[in-house]
Amino acid sequence: MMKLKKNVVGQLVLLASLGTAASFAQAQELRFMCSTDGNECEVIDELVTRFEQENEGVDITVDIVPYKSIQENLPVQLAAGSGPDIAKVTDLGGLSQYYLDITPYVEADYWEQSFGDILNWYRKSADDKGIYGLHSQLTITGGYINRTLFDQAEIEPPAADASWEEWAEAVAKVADATETPYLMAMDRSGHRIAGPAISDGAKLFADDGTPALVDEGFTRFVTKFVEWNNNGTMLRDVWAGTGGDTYQDAAQEFISGSLVYYYSGSWQVGKFDSEIGDAFDWQVVGTPCGEVACTGMPGGAGIVGFSSTEQPEIVGKLLDYLAREDNYAELTARTRNIPAHAAVAAKGVDYEGASAPAAAALNAWGKQVEKVSPVAYAYQGYKHNRAMFGITMTRVSQAIVGELSIEEAMERATADLEQTMAEVESK
Amino acid sequence: MARMISYCMRIIEIPMLYLQKRLGISRLAWVFLLPNLLLFGLFAFLPVVLNFVYAMTGSDQILLQDRTFVGMGNYQTLTSCEDFLNPNSCKDDLFWRAVYNTFWFVLLQVGFMVGFALLTALMLNSKIRARGFFRSVFFFPVLLSPVVVALIWKWILQREGLANAALEGMGFDTINWLLDRHWAFFWSVFISVWAHMGFYTLILLAGLQAIPRDVYEAASMDAASPFRTFRRITLPLLMPTMIVVLVLSLIKSVQTFDEVYAFTGGGPGSATTLLIQYVYETGFAGTPRLFGLASAASILLAVVLVILTCLQLWASRRNVNG
Numbered sequence: 001m002m003k004l005k006k007n008v009v010g011q012l013v014l015l016a017s018l019g020t021a022a023s024f025a026q027a028q029e030l031r032f033m034c035s036t037d038g039n040e041c042e043v044i045d046e047l048v049t050r051f052e053q054e055n056e057g058v059d060i061t062v063d064i065v066p067y068k069s070i071q072e073n074l075p076v077q078l079a080a081g082s083g084p085d086i087a088k089v090t091d092l093g094g095l096s097q098y099y100l101d102i103t104p105y106v107e108a109d110y111w112e113q114s115f116g117d118i119l120n121w122y123r124k125s126a127d128d129k130g131i132y133g134l135h136s137q138l139t140i141t142g143g144y145i146n147r148t149l150f151d152q153a154e155i156e157p158p159a160a161d162a163s164w165e166e167w168a169e170a171v172a173k174v175a176d177a178t179e180t181p182y183l184m185a186m187d188r189s190g191h192r193i194a195g196p197a198i199s200d201g202a203k204l205f206a207d208d209g210t211p212a213l214v215d216e217g218f219t220r221f222v223t224k225f226v227e228w229n230n231n232g233t234m235l236r237d238v239w240a241g242t243g244g245d246t247y248q249d250a251a252q253e254f255i256s257g258s259l260v261y262y263y264s265g266s267w268q269v270g271k272f273d274s275e276i277g278d279a280f281d282w283q284v285v286g287t288p289c290g291e292v293a294c295t296g297m298p299g300g301a302g303i304v305g306f307s308s309t310e311q312p313e314i315v316g317k318l319l320d321y322l323a324r325e326d327n328y329a330e331l332t333a334r335t336r337n338i339p340a341h342a343a344v345a346a347k348g349v350d351y352e353g354a355s356a357p358a359a360a361a362l363n364a365w366g367k368q369v370e371k372v373s374p375v376a377y378a379y380q381g382y383k384h385n386r387a388m389f390g391i392t393m394t395r396v397s398q399a400i401v402g403e404l405s406i407e408e409a410m411e412r413a414t415a416d417l418e419q420t421m422a423e424v425e426s427k
Numbered sequence: 428m429a430r431m432i433s434y435c436m437r438i439i440e441i442p443m444l445y446l447q448k449r450l451g452i453s454r455l456a457w458v459f460l461l462p463n464l465l466l467f468g469l470f471a472f473l474p475v476v477l478n479f480v481y482a483m484t485g486s487d488q489i490l491l492q493d494r495t496f497v498g499m500g501n502y503q504t505l506t507s508c509e510d511f512l513n514p515n516s517c518k519d520d521l522f523w524r525a526v527y528n529t530f531w532f533v534l535l536q537v538g539f540m541v542g543f544a545l546l547t548a549l550m551l552n553s554k555i556r557a558r559g560f561f562r563s564v565f566f567f568p569v570l571l572s573p574v575v576v577a578l579i580w581k582w583i584l585q586r587e588g589l590a591n592a593a594l595e596g597m598g599f600d601t602i603n604w605l606l607d608r609h610w611a612f613f614w615s616v617f618i619s620v621w622a623h624m625g626f627y628t629l630i631l632l633a634g635l636q637a638i639p640r641d642v643y644e645a646a647s648m649d650a651a652s653p654f655r656t657f658r659r660i661t662l663p664l665l666m667p668t669m670i671v672v673l674v675l676s677l678i679k680s681v682q683t684f685d686e687v688y689a690f691t692g693g694g695p696g697s698a699t700t701l702l703i704q705y706v707y708e709t710g711f712a713g714t715p716r717l718f719g720l721a722s723a724a725s726i727l728l729a730v731v732l733v734i735l736t737c738l739q740l741w742a743s744r745r746n747v748n749g
Contacts, residue, residue, distance in 0.1 A: 072711065079489040094714065237586060240606050243693025243700050244708050386714035394521070394697075401608055401696035403524075408515065415518075419504075424715050426485045426495045 030060045030311055030318075033087040035070040035301075038270050040088070040137065040335045044303075044322075047331065051321045058314055060086075078306060085309040086318065088136065090301045092121045093383030100305035101130035105316025111323065114341045121381040122302065126209070133304040134319045136331060138340035140368045141195045141265040141296040142287045143167075144272070146180075148280035149260050153177035157285060164196065164224065164288040168233050171261045178260075184228070185235035185250035186263040188242065190389025193396065195297040196263075197221040198375045199290030204388075205378060213388050213417050214410045221290065222396055222406060229400045235259065240400050245390035254282075263287075265299070266365040270336050273358035282357065284364035286371065295373035298380050300340070338366050345369070384424060391416040482722035487715035494719070501723035522724060524697045525705035532616060532687075532701060533680040540620045540627060540676055541669070547624065548631035549661075562632075566625035576622045577689035581605070584614055605691060608698035615687045615699045622686060623679065627672045634668030635661070667745065674739035681731060702728050 032048065034041040045062045052058050063084065065073075070089060077083040078098040089095055099122060111119065111131050122132035150157050153174040158166045168184065175183045186192055198204070201217025228234040238250050254262040255275045272282055287296040303322060305315035321327060325343050332339045332349050336358065339345040345366065351359045379385055391413050399409035447455050482501055484494035509516035514523035551562050568576065583589045584604040591601040604610045638661065646656045662669075684703035687693070693700035693708075700708075706728065710721025 075716075076489060091714075236606055237603070240695040241692075243691065243695065243697055244704075245713060246692045246694075384715070390714050397694065398696040401606075401694070401698065403608070403696040403698070404515070412520065420715060423485055423717055423719075424487050426497075 028057045028059055028311065028314065030058070030086060030309070030314060031084040032060055032062045033070065033074060033084040034062050034064050035067040035088055036064055038267075038335060040301075040331075040337075043331055043334045044088070044136075047322060047327055048318070051318055054321075055314070055317065060318065078308070081308055083306050083308060085311060085315055086303060086305050088301050088303050089133075090299075091386055092133065092302055093381060094386055095304070096122060096124045096132065096383055098306050098308070099130075099132035100307045100309060100312055100315055101132060102305060102312075102316035102319055103129075103131045105313050106131060106320040106323070114323065114325075114328075114343060116342060117377055117381075118340050120377075122304065123381075124383070133302040134323050135300060135302045135340040136322070136337070137267075137300040137302070137335070138298065138338045138369070139266045139300040140298055140338065140365050140372065141192055141263070142365070142368055143261055143263045143285045144254065144268065145171075145261050145283050145285050146254070146257060146259065146280055147283040149174050149178045149180055149257075151281070157283070158288075160286060161289050161294060164290065167261065167288045168228065172233065174260050180258060180260050182235045182250075182253055182259040183233050184261040184263070185238050185253060185259055186225075187250065187265075188239045188246070188248035188393060188397070190245070190392035191297055191299060191385075192263060192265070193221070193225065193392060194379055194389075195287050195295050195376060196225075196290060198297075198373050198379070199287060199293045199295050200224075201290065201292045202375070204375060205382075211382065211384065211388060211417060211421065213391065214414045217290075217292070219406070219410050222399070222410070225396065226399045226406055236400065239393075239397050243394075243397070245393040261285075265296070266338055266362070266368075269358050269361045269365070272361075273355050282361075284361045284368075286364070286368045293373045294371055295376050296368055296371070297376050298369070298372050300337075336362060338362065338369065384420070387420045387424070388417065391420070478722045478725060481718050482726050484719050486719070487717065489716075489718070497719065501719045502727075504720060505723055505727065519720075521697055521700070522705055525700045525702045528612070528698070528700055529681065529683075529702045531612070532619075532683065533677060535616045536619050536680050536683075537673065537676045539616065540624050540680075541673055543620060544624050544627035544631055544672065545669070547628045548635055549657075551628065551632055552635045562629075565628050568622045569625040571622065573622065573686035574689045576618060577686045580614065580618045581690055606695055608695055611691050611695055611699050615691060618690060619680075619683060619686060623676070627676055630672050630675075631665065631668060634665050637668075638664045667742075670742040670745070671739070674735060674742050678732060678735045678739065681728070681735065 032044075034044060041062060041064045045064075048060050048062055052060060067090075070087065071091070074083060074087060074089070075091075075095060078095065083098070108131060115135060118135045118138075119131060119133075120126075121135070123130060145157055147157070150170075155170060155174050155177070158170050162170075171183045174180065186196075194202070194204070197218045200221040201215075202221065203215055203217065204211065204213065206212040225234065229236045229239055235250055235253065238248050242248055249264060250259060250262055251264065251268060251271060253259040254264075255272065257280055266284075276282060287294055303319060305312065305319060309315050322331065323341070325341065328339065328341045329344045329347075329349065331337075332341075332344060333351055336351060336354060339349055349362070349366075351362055354362065379388075382388075395404065395409040395413040395416070398404040398412075399406050404412060443455075446458055450458070480491065481494075483496060483498055484491065485497040485500060486494045488494050505519055505522050507518040508523065511517075511523075514520045514527065517523045547565055551558060551565070555561070571579075581588075585591075586601070586603055586606075590604065594601050602610065604614055642660055642664070643656065646660055651659070682703060683701055684707065687699055687701055688704050688707075691699040693704050702724065706721045706725045709717050709724065
């Protein structure tokens with residue numbers, strides 16, 4: 001009887017210890033939701049594997065999902081409290097309420113020195129000093145030209161400080177000389193049009209910091225843009241070809257050589273490099289100047305942890321590991337991105353294996369970072385900027401197709417923003 | 428095997444006999460209905476109730492406890508207009524643009540579809556060569572996914588598509604079909620008619636074949652002209668089927684979303700934005716997600732659909748009663 005009791009107790013102890021071990025092992029499991037974008041998720045996965053090797057017992061599963069899942073499903077999952085531990089996100093401010101503050105687990109000074117103002121893009125408010133995300137992919141909007149067409153037309157591209165009007169004139173001459181069907185195109189995106197609008201004087205925020213989409217500068221660029229869409233300077237298909245706030249680009253027209261000037265952003269480098277090949281020469285020309293600046297919009301994606309995680313320390317450690325200078329430099333170089341890390345940017349990135357045009361383009365984009373206006377940084381960091389992007393797309397498109405006059409479109413945009421702010425603030 | 432089944436039945440019989448004893452034979456029906464009622468309640472009735480609740484709340488938050496009660500505020504936003512015939516005078520002009528687009532879309536799509544379906548059914552009911560082949564041809568688009576239909580026509584009508592290649596080949600100027608508001612709307616109606624006509628043709632064909640042949644023989648003996656035969660015999664006898672087709676196509680037309688969304692994205696501007704797309708974009712695709720406004724719009728749409736469904740029930744009963 002005694003022996004039986006001992007056996008039972010022994011088995012219970014064994015079971016309990018196994019259970020503890022199992023729960024300990026389980027406690028180290030994390031899920032990382034990463035959206036497919038070039039090779040970024042694959043490179044992150046490799047770095048994560050190295051992190052796992054350095055931290056025994058940690059098991060991080062990188063779930064590679066379509067970008068739409070990050071946009072549409074992740075916010076719902078987070079609201080329901082069933083999201084992943086970590087994710088790569090692009091709506092940096094919009095999801096800030098769910099972010100985990102990793103300050104207790106990282107060296108805050110290093111992060112402040114390395115990422116500076118970009119950390120604000122992840123913060124909930126101006127008073128917030130927490131550290132929430134690693135900006136893994138810095139992007140800048142701006143223009144590309146088909147350099148071969150300029151050379152064929154024997155026209156020198158306008159200088160770096162040339163205005164939109166000068167570019168439009170030069171591009172028209174090139175298209176005319178080379179019989180190229182499309183002159184200029186800009187991605188259908190509220191983010192894309194923001195840079196030129198800021199360059200033309202759009203402030204986007206009132207003096208008290210509240211959002212104010214429509215002002216003189218914004219209206220000035222929209223007026224120009226609508227006119228260009230209707231007189232053939234801009235490829236009308238991009239903005240007028242669809243409705244609502246649907247994104248549309250003109251990359252295929254540029255790749256096929258039928259577009260002289262394309263206003264998009266740094267993330268197109270990899271695609272152009274692989275798909276254009278040696279069909280023609282292309283060049284990054286930054287953002288043309290407006291009345292007050294020559295700024296593009298910064299942007300990109302970042303890796304964040306969520307406050308719902310059961311392993312905040314591991315999440316913090318992982319983000320700190322990825323932010324280490326050597327790891328960040330490797331991530332940037334292998335994914336062909338512009339570094340957001342000050343020290344990595346200062347030393348320059350050796351885009352190993354990149355073709356000459358791609359390396360030149362990436363370095364040209366890197367130089368555009370210093371031209372970015374503080375208004376553009378503030379707009380990118382504003383947590384409801386996506387609502388403002390959507391309003392811009394919808395109303396500007398309506399003005400282009402003639403449903404609304406520019407004046408009506410601007411009035412509607414103002415009213416839309418008021419309604420949106422009322423909704424998001426009624427909590 | 429039979430013994431096995433009999434054994435299983437006996438196992439089930441025990442609790443059922445107990446329930447019958449406890450509840451009585453008349454209440455036992457509820458026990459059989461319970462699984463279905465639970466599923467219906469969870470997946471159909473509860474979402475409808477939630478929709479009504481969301482329609483009376485504001486904010487971009489998903490969870491009800493994070494939302495604010497706004498009463499009829501969302502309905503007021505949707506229905507406040509200085510002039511209902513001018514969307515620009517409405518507070519939510521995009522909703523009213525969607526309402527007008529849907530109204531014209533339904534009117535034109537149902538009108539053309541029923542008309543063409545009738546013509547096609549009459550043609551397929553006559554003694555033509557390869558009748559079976561043509562019946563399949565007209566029915567084929569019904570089998571296609573709406574997104575496939577949209578993409579096929581998008582490729583045909585885009586700037587460098589087949590339609591423009593044909594125009595260019597014939598020496599005409601090309602047309603940007605999908606960039607012009609009126610053309611885009613026309614083609615949206617056209618592809619919708621093309622995609623769904625086969626289904627209604629089939630129903631009308633069945634209706635035509637149900638008309639007794641001897642009536643036509645009598646008309647023929649009286650030397651009635653084909654037009655008079657159609658007007659005095661075919662049309663009146665086909666009318667019950669026509670009404671069913673009309674109401675069914677009306678309901679389906681009001682619900683149109685996928686093919687037009689994939690075809691034009693609601694553009695250019697908002698020229699082809701229909702009500703369901705408005706609901707989808709307001710509640711799910713746009714930022715912020717205005718669930719309250721989307722729910723209120725969907726309830727207004729549901730009212731229209733309920734009216735149309737009642738009309739269909741009335742038509743069906745009238746059909747059955749002769």
